[in-house]
Amino acid sequence: MRIELNCLQKIYPESKTGLGSITAVIPPSQWVSVLGPSGCGKSTLLKLIAGLEEKTGGSIEQGFTKKEISFVFQDAALLPWKTVIENITLPLRLRGVSRSEAEREAQPWLKKLKLEKFADHFPSQLSGGLKMRVSVARALITKPKLILMDEPFAALDEPIRIELGLELRELWKALKPTIVFVTHSITEALWLSDRVMVLQGQPGQVALDRELLFGIDRPLSLRASSDFQKTVEECFQLLRSHS
Amino acid sequence: MKALWKPMIPLVVVTVLAECLTRYGVVPAFLLPAPSQVFKCIADEPAVFKKAFLETAIASMSGLGMSIVIGLFTALILSYSKLIKDMFYPYALFFQTVPIIAIAPLLVIWLGYGLPTVIASSFIVSVFPIIANSVLGLLSADRQLLALFKMMDATQPQVLFKLRLPHAMPQIIGGVQIAGGLAVIGAIVGEFISGTGLGGLVDVARNQQRVDQVFAAVLMASLLGILFFSFVSGAKKFLLKNR
Known part of the structure; x- marks a missing residue:
């Protein structure tokens, strides 16, 4: 099952922020990371996919039932x-x-x-x-079949982020769910996912949407490779130019 | 029991001081009876005090029980929707502001001289803290947890019994603890009018200038309040552990 976003929009009337017009197709079993500065609508995108927010424009098509979707929040949200x-x-x-x-x-x-x-x-x-x-x-x-993760490792220190990232990647390889992963960390986004979307502006628009061809296995050493560093630099420049 | 010795120190000091002040004539006995005289008063008429204590205990327990049941039920209704809360919460406030001493005679006209009047008085005084605390607790469930339950396709009863009520438990119990003391106060006020229980005993003793008997009745009323508070505190540990 794939997710189709067609000119998807969510504007909060009070602040005029949220998500601008987003068009994208997320195929089954893809791990997509969404990068962007605070307030560009990353979390809003997740909530729209999850059905936790009502869109103000465009359309979203996804065949997942609620029972097939899991949401991981930034602060664990445990009882x-x-x-x-x-x-x-x-x-x-x-x-x-x-x-x-x-x-x-x-x-x-x-x-x-x-x-x-x-x-x-x-x-x-x-x-x-x-x-x-x-x-x-x-x-x-x-x-x-679909996991939506809203900055799940944001509150963790670097060694634990890496450890959990590696474990999550292994679990993804075994189960192959579709993952939409919101993060502020460029390195984490590029290292873990198959595709990165960079959102910019308020309301947020897609500034970069790129497949990441770093292979199925993602050893920690990948982060030191020149290809990886080049993509990190590109994302960094993109984020800096819009900040 | 370990925690008891600290509050016992000021009690012992004040009791000894009061005993000395009255025994040596610093304070006249018609203003402040010696503690030994107060205990003697109870020992001289144990049946009278036991009967009054039990009457007040039954009335205030009934008032508190009604407050817990009706207060919780009202809070559940008020927290169900903002519209219902906005419409009816100001009327719940009535119970907080009503001058019970002024309407106690009305209760006698409606319910007669007896237990129903005392229970009604106890209920009116003690119901508001339970409503206010319960509404506050039920409405303050974590937004992420509410979103999580929505994502997990939880039914309304599941949200109520698995999230809102357990989350609100500390506030609800806090409300019951406050209501416990107020239930005794309400019962005593009701008894002033109906002439039963410890309140009736205080009223009679006051008319006879029996200050020692007034103090003895007040002491027993305080003991009742402490018993309620201790019982709720014990229940609190059990309820919080078994949420």
């Missing part, structure tokens, strides 16, 4: 009164899956995201990186 395992199993429990069945489903995700030791911990007992792992596990437990 503070629920344990790690209860947070991860929440989407299944809301679908009427029994507690034992949901917990059985959660076991592989606890293992994959290195959360086994923390299953009975509460969010207040976890570090920022662990909270984000829980949030990712919660997003993946329903085996979504």
Whole structure:
């Protein structure tokens, strides 16, 4: 299933900001990163795709049902009164899956995201990186076909960002969902995704839309390659020229 | 029990000081009875105080129980939509501002001299903190969590019982803690008019210039308030743990 955005627009009447006219097609299983300065409508784009916001113009076509979409927020958005395992199993429990069945489903995700030791911990007992792992596990437990991620690693320090980025890329390779990944980090966007869209202006417009041909495997060393650095520089200049 | 010794220090100091001041005639006994005289007063007429204590306890527990049930139900309705809240919340404020001492005679006309008047008085005084705190808690659920539940296709009852109510639990319990003390005050005011319970005892003692009996009744009313507060605090731990 692909996502088609045709002159998609969302303008907030009070601030006149939001998303300008965006046209793009996102094929199935593609990992698209959306870059851009604050206020250019990156998060708005995610919310429009998710159906959390009403568009003010254009159209959006995507065949995913709500059950096939997962959303990962910037600050993990965990229920503070629920344990790690209860947070991860929440989407299944809301679908009427029994507690034992949901917990059985959660076991592989606890293992994959290195959360086994923390299953009975509460969010207040976890570090920022662990909270984000829980949030990712919660997003993946329903085996979504589309994952929308709104600056998921923004609050994390660099080593944890890299570690989680590598893990997420591995999970994507295994499951092949479509991912729309909003970030402020050029390096992260280029390293993790197959395509980068740079938004500019207020309301935001697409300033650059490029496929990234760095191969399926993305070792950390890729970030030091000249091709990679050249693309980073290009994005950087583009973002700087519009800032 | 460990936490009890700190507040016990000022209590012991004030009691000893009051005992000394009255015993040595610094303060006349008709203004401030010696604490030993107050305890003697209770010991001399245990049946009278027990009966009054139980009457006030039953009335204030009933008033508080009504406040919890009706207050929570009202809060759920008020928090359901902004229109409903804007229409009816000002009327809920009425219960906060109503001078209970002024309308207590009205309650006697409507409900007669007896338990219903005392319960109604207790209810009127104690219901508002529960409504106000519950509405505040129910409406302050995290926006990201609300978006998350929407993304997970949660039904309205699921949003209420899995998110809004657990989130609001600390505020609701805070409201009940405040209401517990107010329920006793409301019951005592009602009893001034109806002539029953500790309030009735205070009224009779006041007419007879029995300051020691007034103090004894006030002491027992305070004890009742503390018992309510302690019970709710104990329930708070259980409820917050089992959200």
